[in-house]
Amino acid sequence: MPKPKILIAEDEPAIARLLEFKLSKEGFEVTIARDGGEASANLPRSRWDLVILDLMMPVKTGWEVLGELRKVKGMEALPVIVLSGKAEDSVGVAVPMGNTRRLAKPFAPEALVQTIREMLGA
Amino acid sequence: MAPGEWEDDPELMNLRLELIESFAERKSELDARTADFARARAAGDAEAAQRALLAVHVVVHKLAGAASSYGLRALGSLAEALDDLLGMELASRGESQLDRLPARSALLSRALAEAHAAKGDAPAVASSPEGRKLISDAGSILSEASSGSSSDQPPSRRRS
Numbered sequence: 001m002p003k004p005k006i007l008i009a010e011d012e013p014a015i016a017r018l019l020e021f022k023l024s025k026e027g028f029e030v031t032i033a034r035d036g037g038e039a040s041a042n043l044p045r046s047r048w049d050l051v052i053l054d055l056m057m058p059v060k061t062g063w064e065v066l067g068e069l070r071k072v073k074g075m076e077a078l079p080v081i082v083l084s085g086k087a088e089d090s091v092g093v094a095v096p097m098g099n100t101r102r103l104a105k106p107f108a109p110e111a112l113v114q115t116i117r118e119m120l121g122a
Numbered sequence: 123m124a125p126g127e128w129e130d131d132p133e134l135m136n137l138r139l140e141l142i143e144s145f146a147e148r149k150s151e152l153d154a155r156t157a158d159f160a161r162a163r164a165a166g167d168a169e170a171a172q173r174a175l176l177a178v179h180v181v182v183h184k185l186a187g188a189a190s191s192y193g194l195r196a197l198g199s200l201a202e203a204l205d206d207l208l209g210m211e212l213a214s215r216g217e218s219q220l221d222r223l224p225a226r227s228a229l230l231s232r233a234l235a236e237a238h239a240a241k242g243d244a245p246a247v248a249s250s251p252e253g254r255k256l257i258s259d260a261g262s263i264l265s266e267a268s269s270g271s272s273s274d275q276p277p278s279r280r281r282s
């Protein structure tokens with residue numbers, strides 16, 4: 001059975017490495033994009049099962065990437081997890097864009113894995 | 123991550139040590155961007171001050187996420203507090219507290235130095251009166267903002 005493919009857009013290398021380490025151990029195939037521009041460029045390059053977007057990234061924000069992604073045919077319902085800060089939460093940001101969940105930083109990697117499994121139905 | 127999991131996993135510990143090694147560079151960056159902000163503000167250059175403020179926020183935001191994710195709770199709490207305060211400032215929420223930014227930034231800089239020297243966390247700075255005050259101030263402003271929030275759109279990152 002092929003491993004679920006996850007694209008992670010995260011500009012903080014330490015967090016990206018940690019997520020890659022944890023998710024790889026959990027049986028996922030992980031690709032890291034270092035900013036929003038790289039995430040956009042990676043979107044059409046594979047058949048992703050799930051995308052994880054940090055909100056505050058250089059080049060393009062997570063919101064911008066999410067907006068682009070939802071316009072791509074076949075990605076309208078792609079599971080997406082957005083990683084937000086507490087301040088971003090406290091100003092009342094909703095997630096109006098389809099099959100998307102928000103996880104507030106800092107989060108336990110276990111919570112992320114659980115959210116991924118729920119969204120993938122795995 | 124469960125307590126003890128870091129110590130029990132050499133690969134995780136190596137990742138954490140890599141992060142801690144980066145603290146010296148992050149401290150320099152934080153100090154430099156904060157100095158840029160103070161200089162621009164003193165010169166009355168609002169545009170340069172705003173650019174510097176955004177640059178400080180990026181450094182702090184990345185540190186907050188990384189430290190907390192790696193189980194460095196004391197350093198993470200301080201960085202999160204300053205990240206939250208700067209996030210609210212940039213979203214124009216609450217009373218502006220930019221006068222306090224240099225002192226708050228210096229506090230986080232001291233925490234980075236402590237964590238780097240200890241190859242671990244920064245409990246001394248976090249539990250100092252200034253550290254507790256920073257965390258408390260952030261909690262208060264977030265709580266006020268949450269109770270008064272009604273927007274359901276992504277926030278602007280810049281003051282208009």
